Amino acid sequence: MxxxxxxxxxxxxxxxxxxxxxxxxxxxxxxxxxxxxxxxxxxxxxxxxxxxxxxxxxxxxxxxxxxxxxxxxxxxxxxxxxxxxxxxxxxxxxxxxxxxxxxxxxxxxxxxxxxxxxxxxKTYGAKDVAANLPRIATSLRNLHALKPFDHEFNMFNTQSNYLKIVKEQGFRVPDGYEDFAPMVAQIKKAFEVLFEGLVPCNNDLLPGNFIDDGKKIWLIDYEYSGNNDACFEIGNVWAEAFQPIEALEELVTAYYGAHRPDKVARAWLWALMAKYGWTLWASIQDSVSEIEFDFWEWGMSKYNLARSEFTSEYFKKALMAVTTK
The missing domain is CATH 3.30.200.20 (Phosphorylase Kinase; domain 1)
Known part of the structure; x- marks a missing residue:
């Protein structure tokens, strides 16, 4: 990452x-x-x-x-x-x-x-992502159309594994972190209703992993790559660029070629799961990494956003939306 x-x-x-x-x-x-x-x-x-x-x-x-x-x-x-x-x-x-x-x-x-x-x-920043959403959608579709990747990436499994590691190793965990486990279960159940399969995904497309050569946008850094729900990719791109919900709607529309409220909701919920899961990634790095960086603060910023979204009015609406085309 x-x-x-x-x-x-x-x-x-x-x-x-x-x-x-x-x-x-x-x-x-x-x-x-x-x-x-x-x-x-x-x-x-x-x-x-x-x-x-x-x-x-x-x-x-x-x-x-x-x-x-x-x-x-x-x-x-x-x-x-x-x-x-x-x-x-x-x-x-x-x-x-x-x-x-x-x-x-x-x-x-x-x-x-x-x-x-x-x-x-050019290596992108958050503003570049916001200004190039249709072109990013094209790059995502090109990636997702490739032959299957080597294994699957599932944030539910990754988050669960990270939680097991931090507990076993005695690493720091944000206060109240596990209070949201019931909401995670709700998301997982809702996603199963209209599951549409997996595609090869990068799964870690922070702004700096977009490289624009003027003709197309390249996607780099495949550490967390694997076959995944396309909406995880879309939601994670949006979340890592810290853009408003309107940007997510634009990205989803550009990717699917149509207005898809169900996909906006699905991408939003995956973005929430990404923030919740990457919080523990930061907890692990805070304890084991030799790189000089404030991983804990970075993780807490993710957690605080996730916590506010779990308790938001849109959370329940999104759960309903992902079960209806």
Whole structure:
């Protein structure tokens, strides 16, 4: 997961594909040079720059005399976060071959090393997402039309697994977190009424994971990718950009090509579940991550939004709406 907007002014800055670099060559060469030498394409490198924004891994822009590449070094905390690096590699490859994401150039299993192509473009901020919803809908449809991904992603299961981990490990949990379990059960039951199947999803499309090259919007970072309900993807995109409900309605209409109140409600409820689930992701990271970032505060912002939505008037209306076309 990468949270670009919190480590730079993503709404106003001009980036190429990834956010600004934060470290110099000499230190990085000493620390990572031996590992990068395992990639044949990087042996003739002329520079290494660390990219800001990675919260479950470290990402590097590496230049050679003839090209640019992005290398990813995974964090050891991935097992707590339900990240399957093998599935990530498979799904990133599918997205790259389908022209939706960056091309996978090399992968070293067991060492957390992934090498992908560099794509020149603008990294989005929240305002960019709001201004490009129809184009984003096109990119989502293109992703969702690819062949099935390696496994399924289900936020109900992920949230339950995260809760089990934080309890077993004694990590911090927000006050009153489990009070909303009955509402979660209501959402799950309502979704079963008009279930329409799964499609390959990124499942983590924060604004910084959209790259606009002027012709199309690329989708990057497939750590949490898997086959999922398309409305989870739509709702999560909307939620991570902190946009009003009108933006969700616009995105849903652009995606389905018609006004679909049932899909707006479904995407809204999935967005609520995403906030509720990612809250525990932050609790885990707050306890295990070596990256300097206030995970607890980030998670509490998610939780406070989820708590207000669980108790909102729209919650009950949304439950009814998802059961009626």
């Amino acid at each position: 990468m949270i670009f907007a919190l480590v730079g002014s993503a709404d106003t800055a001009t980036y190429e594909m990834y956010p600004e670099c934060v470290s110099d060559d000499s230190v990085l060469e000493q620390e990572f040079g031996e590992r990068f030498n395992k990639f044949a394409l990087l042996k003739a490198r002329t520079s290494i720059k660390e990219l800001s924004g990675g919260l479950t891994n470290r990402n590097f822009l590496i230049e050679t005399p003839g090209d640019k590449y992005v290398a990813r070094v995974s964090s050891n905390s991935s097992s707590f976060l339900s990240i399957d690096r093998g599935s990530e590699f498979v799904n990133t490859t599918i997205a790259g071959e389908g022209g939706v994401g960056a091309e996978v150039l090399d992968y070293i299993p067991g060492e957390g090393l992934l090498l992908i192509s560099y794509i020149s473009g």
